[in-house]
Amino acid sequence: MGHFSTRLQPNHPTDDPKGIAASIIEGLLYGSGDAVIGINPATDSPATVMTLLKLIDSLREQFAIPTQSCVLSHITTTLELMNAGAPVDLCFQSIAGTEKANSSFGISLALLDEAYAAALSLNRGTIGQNVMYFETGQGSELSANGHHGVDLQTCEARAYAIARKYKPLLVNSVVGFIGPEYLYDGKQIIRAALEDHFCGKLLGLPMGVDICYTNHAEADQDDMDNLLTLLGVAGCNFIMGIPGSDDVMLNYQSTSFHDALYLRKVLGLRPAPEFEQWLMKQGIVDQKGDLLPVKASHSLIKATNYMNH
Amino acid sequence: MGTELKHTDPLSSLKEFTPARIGIGRVGNSIPLAESLQFKLSHAHARDAVYSTLEVEALTARLKTFGLPVLHLHSRATSRQKYLKRPDLGRQLGEESVAELNDYSGDHDIAIVLADGLSATAINEHAVGLLALLLPILTASKLKIAPLCLVEQGRVAIGDDIAHALKARFSLVLIGERPGLSSADSMGAYLTYGPMPGLTDESRNCISNIRPQGLTNKPAAHKIQYLILEAFKRKLSGVGLKDNAGLIGS
Numbered sequence: 373m374g375h376f377s378t379r380l381q382p383n384h385p386t387d388d389p390k391g392i393a394a395s396i397i398e399g400l401l402y403g404s405g406d407a408v409i410g411i412n413p414a415t416d417s418p419a420t421v422m423t424l425l426k427l428i429d430s431l432r433e434q435f436a437i438p439t440q441s442c443v444l445s446h447i448t449t450t451l452e453l454m455n456a457g458a459p460v461d462l463c464f465q466s467i468a469g470t471e472k473a474n475s476s477f478g479i480s481l482a483l484l485d486e487a488y489a490a491a492l493s494l495n496r497g498t499i500g501q502n503v504m505y506f507e508t509g510q511g512s513e514l515s516a517n518g519h520h521g522v523d524l525q526t527c528e529a530r531a532y533a534i535a536r537k538y539k540p541l542l543v544n545s546v547v548g549f550i551g552p553e554y555l556y557d558g559k560q561i562i563r564a565a566l567e568d569h570f571c572g573k574l575l576g577l578p579m580g581v582d583i584c585y586t587n588h589a590e591a592d593q594d595d596m597d598n599l600l601t602l603l604g605v606a607g608c609n610f611i612m613g614i615p616g617s618d619d620v621m622l623n624y625q626s627t628s629f630h631d632a633l634y635l636r637k638v639l640g641l642r643p644a645p646e647f648e649q650w651l652m653k654q655g656i657v658d659q660k661g662d663l664l665p666v667k668a669s670h671s672l673i674k675a676t677n678y679m680n681h
Numbered sequence: 682m683g684t685e686l687k688h689t690d691p692l693s694s695l696k697e698f699t700p701a702r703i704g705i706g707r708v709g710n711s712i713p714l715a716e717s718l719q720f721k722l723s724h725a726h727a728r729d730a731v732y733s734t735l736e737v738e739a740l741t742a743r744l745k746t747f748g749l750p751v752l753h754l755h756s757r758a759t760s761r762q763k764y765l766k767r768p769d770l771g772r773q774l775g776e777e778s779v780a781e782l783n784d785y786s787g788d789h790d791i792a793i794v795l796a797d798g799l800s801a802t803a804i805n806e807h808a809v810g811l812l813a814l815l816l817p818i819l820t821a822s823k824l825k826i827a828p829l830c831l832v833e834q835g836r837v838a839i840g841d842d843i844a845h846a847l848k849a850r851f852s853l854v855l856i857g858e859r860p861g862l863s864s865a866d867s868m869g870a871y872l873t874y875g876p877m878p879g880l881t882d883e884s885r886n887c888i889s890n891i892r893p894q895g896l897t898n899k900p901a902a903h904k905i906q907y908l909i910l911e912a913f914k915r916k917l918s919g920v921g922l923k924d925n926a927g928l929i930g931s
Contacts, residue, residue: 384699385890391699398692398703552765587727587860588765588799593720616702616712616720623861625724633710663710668691676695 376604376641378613378632379544379580380405383621387414389427390676395615396431397672401656402629403663404613406647407542407580408462408505410442414621421445422458429459431675435654438646440541442505447479447487454490462505462541463491469508469530472518481534488538502541502578508532509546510564511554524554524564529571536575542610543577545569548585549624558595561585565599569606580610584626593617593625600627604635611635633663687713700863723862730800730857730865732761735833740795743809747816750785750828754778754843758834771836774843782830782846789827791819791909792849792876796835800857803868807892808855811868814902822910837871837885844876851912852876853905858889867892870901872908874918884919886912 382395392411399405409428413421421443428441440461443450447465454460465484468474474481491503513519513527528545535543545568548561555561565581572579583599585591600611617628635641642648642661651657654672658664666673686708693704705716712720737753744751757773758764764771774782795808812829819826827847832839837854844852854871861867868891873884886908891901912918 382701384701388698391701394692394695394698395701395703398690398695401692402707553768556766587724587862588731592724614701616705616716618702618720618723618862620700620702620861620863623859623864625862628712630707630710630712637710663688663707665688666691668694670691673691673695676698 374607374639374641375644376608376632376636376639377407377580377610377644377647378404378629379407379542379610380409381412381612381614381619381626382409383412383414383614383619385414385621387420387424389423392424393427393431393676396428397676398615399613399629400437400672401666401670402613402633403643403651403657404629404632405437405439406644407610408440408442410444410462410464410505412444412622416445416449418449418452421449422453422456425453425458425460434675435672436650438644438650444505444507447483451487451490454487454494459496460491460494461496461503463487463503464505464507466507466512467531467534468512468516468518469527469534470513470518470520470522473513473516473527476516476518477512484534484538500541502539504535504538504540505542505544506531506535506538506540507544507546508535508568509550510568511550514554515550525567525571528568529575532571532575532577535577541578542580543572544580544582544610545572546582546584548589548591549582549622551586552589555589557590558585558592558598561589561591562595562599562602566602566606569603569608573607578609581608582612582626584612584624586624596625596627597631600631600635601638604639604641636661720862726865727860727862730802730860733797733801733805735795735797735801735831736805737831737833740805740809740831744812744829744831747812747829749826752781752785752828752830754781754830754832754835756832756834756836756839761834764834768836771834772838772842774839774846779842779846782843785828786846786848787827788825789847789849790824790913791851791853792827792830792840792844792847794830794832794835794840794843794852794854796832796837796839796854796856798835798837798856798869799859800865800867803857803866803892804855806866807868807898811855811891811898811902814898815905818902818906819909822906824909838880840871840873841876841878841880844873845878850875851909853909864890864892864895867895870905872905872912872918874912874916886918886922
């Protein structure tokens with residue numbers, strides 16, 4: 373039987389720790405978060421990123437959750453924090469497929485090498501040393517005017533070649549975030565997502581897709597439902613889990629906690645094995661993997677109380 | 682059966698800590714119908730905002746009460762479809778608009794531009810209210826304000842062309858931001874010292890999320906005033922100019 377995972381994405385418009393914790397706990401109770409619990413911070417301030425890293429880390433330790441955490445700050449911020457001893461499971465960076473586009477992201481291969489070495493040196497892996505999380509998406513080279521006349525898909529595949537060098541745990545194509553000047557409608561977003569998934573498989577990457585769209589694209593949640601099923605059938609590794617599909621910080625729509633449950637049910641897919649065991653132990657799912665009703669007295673819900681201070 | 686099918690969410694008590702759609706419950710594994718319909722309604726509002734248009738006549742009438750000339754300009758994007766597909770055209774001023782501006786070129790400190798951006802709704806609803814607070818503060822600081830410019834199919838950088846044509850020393854662009862599912866009327870303010878064609882985002886300061894449920898007009902006006910005065914004092918804007926206005930009690 374195959375497996376299918378999710379990144380739990382508990383973003384908050386002002387990085388409020390209690391608000392983020394509420395979304396994390398809700399996601400866990402829906403069986404989300406086996407790929408990673410990953411927060412996009414609203415600000416790249418090192419102090420905020422540190423607070424959020426500690427928040428997920430303490431929650432993960434307290435409940436012995438078999439997953440990893442990530443705060444998706446710029447790699448220079450993460451590097452600075454790693455040097456200060458922050459609990460960084462996964463080092464994040466957006467990457468592109470040309471040198472010029474990567475410069476517009478403020479990165480170079482040398483910088484990636486440095487961050488990779490720093491993340492490895494933390495030695496936090498218990499069953500592996502895959503310490504990088506990359507995000508990509510067709511169009512970033514065109515947006516940075518760094519495409520050299522090469523098509524979107526080829527540029528994107530070049531980004532995967534960069535990713536592969538660093539043995540990442542996760543690579544995620546944020547396919548519909550770029551906007552309609554690059555991918556105009558639902559049809560183009562669906563096509564690009566399947567292209568990305570295909571190239572990721574060819575290059576042997578642990579690829580997932582952020583099935584998403586912005587409100588100025590000619591797309592809606594029905595397009596995402598279609599893409600969700602297409603990618604599930606095509607053997608996609610992971611998608612995003614966001615409360616009600618609505619990212620209230622990044623202002624775009626992706627997939628909900630419920631969406632992943634649907635796909636697992638319809639295609640007979642299970643969460644990562646150790647995470648599924650944890651879900652059963654917590655009384656969140658039964659032996660068949662079906663969700664159990666949650667009681668207000670569940671210890672995870674009470675966990676938000678300690679965040680009052 | 683109905684009572685067993687629908688599971689309410691014990692986390693609804695935590696909703697006060699986040700605007701995220703938590704605690705929505707489930708029917709089987711799916712989002713309950715009421716929430717699904719609510720989501721579609723929110724998306725429809727966001728889509729409407731993208732395709733909303735500036736209420737030029739009404740805005741002009743209200744802006745004229747400030748005692749400044751009001752100009753009606755257009756970018757080189759001739760339709761909303763064009764605007765969405767070709768960001769470069771939305772950053773450039775149409776030829777007729779350039780000619781019109783030349784008549785008003787002169788000794789101005791600040792060019793104020795109101796552009797539809799991705800939500801004309803935001804400008805229709807919030808821009809005049811903000812200016813009613815801001816303009817008296819600016820004129821009290823002895824700053825000379827150029828004619829107010831209303832721009833259709835405009836992006837942020839069009840303010841550079843406008844201010845350059847007016848020979849203004851500073852540009853303030855109020856523009857409709859990309860609508861979120863729960864914020865279709867969010868206005869942004871972009872501030873640029875020494876505006877000229879070809880500048881990019883690192884030359885600007887941005888104040889985002891100006892709307893009644895976000896940053897309200899009064900603190901927004903104070904932040905804008907603070908940044909304008911600092912920019913004139915230090916002769917720069919953008920990454921070199923930090924927004925410390927929050928420190929003066931907001």
